[in-house]
Amino acid sequence: MKKIKVIEMGGTISGYGKSRLDLKDYISGIYCGEDFLKAMPEIDEIADVSFESFLRVSSTKINSDHWIQLRQKVMSCLFQEDFDGIIITHGTNTLEESAYFLHLTVPTEKPIIFVGAQRPFTALSSDAHLNLLNAIRVAASDEAQNKGVLVLLNDEISSAREVTKTNTYRVEAFQSGQFGYLGFIDPDNKVQFYRQPTRKHTVNSEFSSLDFTELPDVEIVFSYAGATGHLIDHITESKKYSGIITAGTGAGLISPSEIEALKRATDNGLFIVRSSRVGNGRVVPIDSYKDYNFISGDNLLPQKARILLMLSLLKYNSLRDIQTVFDDY
Missing domain, CATH: 3.40.50.40 (Rossmann fold)
Structure with a gap:
């Protein structure tokens, strides 16, 4: 069974609303790994998953200093703790930017998956639970190796290079433009890829070997x-x-x-x-x-x-x- 690390950075996926119909005024960053494990015992059937709270900063407050800290954390999890894959729960507003930064700067072939939600953990028809479960499936998949940093929402797998948020509230917000998705997870729970990134990333990126503490x-x-x-x-x-x-x-x-x-x-x-x-x-x-x-x-x-x-x-x-x-x- 694969050993997967979930780095929790907050966002809607961890949000608490005052009612099940609160889809806009909820508070992010409330729920954590213990709550996910309790709500989704199916996690233990997929992988050996460890959760760790990290930064837990609103995605609207993310800056390059946070990216650099996150990069160091991910590299520590991969190279010192020897996890087989990494999942990062992240607010959706700047998720694509954090994902692209790691896509260019982490020297690994192991899966790194960003996941978020458009509806908070407490909402009626929340996408938080299934998004996280599917992210774990992707991170534990052999097929996700050497595809760079991936983004998983709404059963759809995208490359960090192309994906972008295209809607304020809809669950299908994350799209990959004319290139389309890399793959999907369908009701048979199989991780199915149909294409892979061709531009340089991760182990083939010249920026993944750089040692830096700030960005211009x-x-x-x-x-x-x-x-x-x-x-x-x-x-x-x-x-x-x-x-x-x-x-x-x-x-x-x-x-x-x-x-x-x-x-x-x-x-x-x-x-x-x-x-x-x-x-x-x-x-x-x-x-x-x-x-x-x-x-x-x-x-x-x-x-x-x-x-x-x-x-x-x-x-x-x-x-x-x-x-x-x-x-x-």
């Missing part, structure tokens, strides 16, 4: 009709940031005023990555931007591009090198 600061700027570029100038003038991700319109396009502001930013040493606000499709180099030192963000969502740029800046200070990273990851 990178901001995201959302483009829109008539965008002035004032926020970009403020970021540049603050001298607190190493880079900017633009969530551009359409194919990663930005307004004329933003272009001028971004030119001033690059002149001041900031790295600029173009991404798109639309959610699907690649952002590629285009002739009208060839005279500007912009990095093309491929198909990464802005919040994922930010993480990749932060890690890239730990190793590189060259536009060409960072562009190669975005092409490979």
